Amino acid sequence: MTELGYQVQVLAPYDEAVIRARLAFRSEGFSVLSEMHVGGMLGPEAGDKRQYLIMGVWNAPVDQSEVTKDLTVGVHLPCNLVIEEDGEVSLVAALDPLDAMDPQEQIDQEVANKARAALARVLGKVSEEPAA
Template identity: 35%
Template sequence: MEYTIQVPVSGEFDEVIETTIGALKDEGFGVLSDIDVQATFEEKLGEEFRQYRILGACNPPLALEGLTEDIELGALLPCNVIVYETDDGDIMVSAVDPQQLVGIADNEALDSIATEVNERFERVLASIAEDFESPTEA
């Protein structure tokens, strides 16, 4: 079962991060958390790891609507968007598929919210793809 939607790009990692944050903002999402997995593994474990960031994205009006329908939905929030370096040295931007995520709750009242978030994430990824060259085009 696939649980993410994604787009591969070629570019500088930090530029892809900034573009991703900007594209999320354009779709009404704020980044509530930004976890640098590479730095965390180095600091806590002394282990090297590829560049990997987890952005916890939240659209407050949609989050309010979802939590109003199902108070336990907070256990699935915020929606994560990950940006990481692939084995080929390219960058992958990947967002959780909210329709798969909300399917866990088994609450039909959340379906329209998940569809809305999914459509917004698709536009975020399309925007990122427009700003960077696809690895297959390089």
């Protein structure tokens, strides 16, 4: 866990980490809504040309029931995950949904706890070494 959320190191190249993330999200009932490849936009001041992907995901079975209760919960959706090339390994990170929620909003807390548990499972799957 980092200051902003969760981060795992994946002992695999960037392209494989992206595939693992897509498969892990699918296994947890998430749909990938958007992918923004922004590595080339980091600019020369970043000092590198590594690949960097922002992936927006949505877990319809979990999130849809909460959105129908309170439409404002949608401002917290979708969840975003980043995948960053770091030499021969990759870094995968996601914001802790509880950090993005107002502690006074009960519905938001329920959604955040469900999303937090699902994201933790996804990151665990992404960082696992494939069976030989």
